[in-house]
Amino acid sequence: MSDELLELVLSDGVLTFDGRVLERFGFSFAESTRVHAAEIEDIGLVRKRLVGTLLEVKARGATGMTISPSVDDAEYVQLEAFVSEVRSRLGGR
Numbered sequence: 001m002s003d004e005l006l007e008l009v010l011s012d013g014v015l016t017f018d019g020r021v022l023e024r025f026g027f028s029f030a031e032s033t034r035v036h037a038a039e040i041e042d043i044g045l046v047r048k049r050l051v052g053t054l055l056e057v058k059a060r061g062a063t064g065m066t067i068s069p070s071v072d073d074a075e076y077v078q079l080e081a082f083v084s085e086v087r088s089r090l091g092g093r
Contacts, residue, residue, distance in 0.1 A: 006089075008082040010075050013067070017086050022057060024065055033065045042093055045083045047076060055079065 006017040013026030022040065024033045039059040047053050053076060055067040071079060087093060 006082060006085055008078055010069055010071055010079070012070050015079075015082060017082075017089070019089055022065075022086065024067060027067045027069055035059050035063050035065055037090060039063055040090060040093060043083055043086055043090070045080060053079070055083065 003019040006015075008015045012028065013024060016023045016025075017037075020037050022035045022037065022043075035057055039061065040057060041060060042056075042058040044056050044058075045053070046056075051068075053069055053071050055065075055069065057065045059065075069075075069079065
């Protein structure tokens with residue numbers, strides 16, 4: 001597992017992953033949300049016409065996170081790459 005910091009700055013929030021903790025700042029939430037890598041069971045990204053973009057982190061217990069970022073096509077590509085890299089660092093989860 002890499003300890004190199006991943007950081008994605010989008011128009012309405014920031015996501016970071018340091019190999020141990022996935023953290024969300026912004027996205028219409030007053031406080032950040034953190035999920036430890038050992039608790040993450042799955043991370044997924046979908047884009048639907050009526051719903052928009054949805055990033056869902058499933059974790060053991062009640063510590064998961066769901067984000068609906070407002071992203072354009074260019075930011076969506078960056079978000080896909082971020083999710084793919086987090087998945088890779090988690091061993092494909």
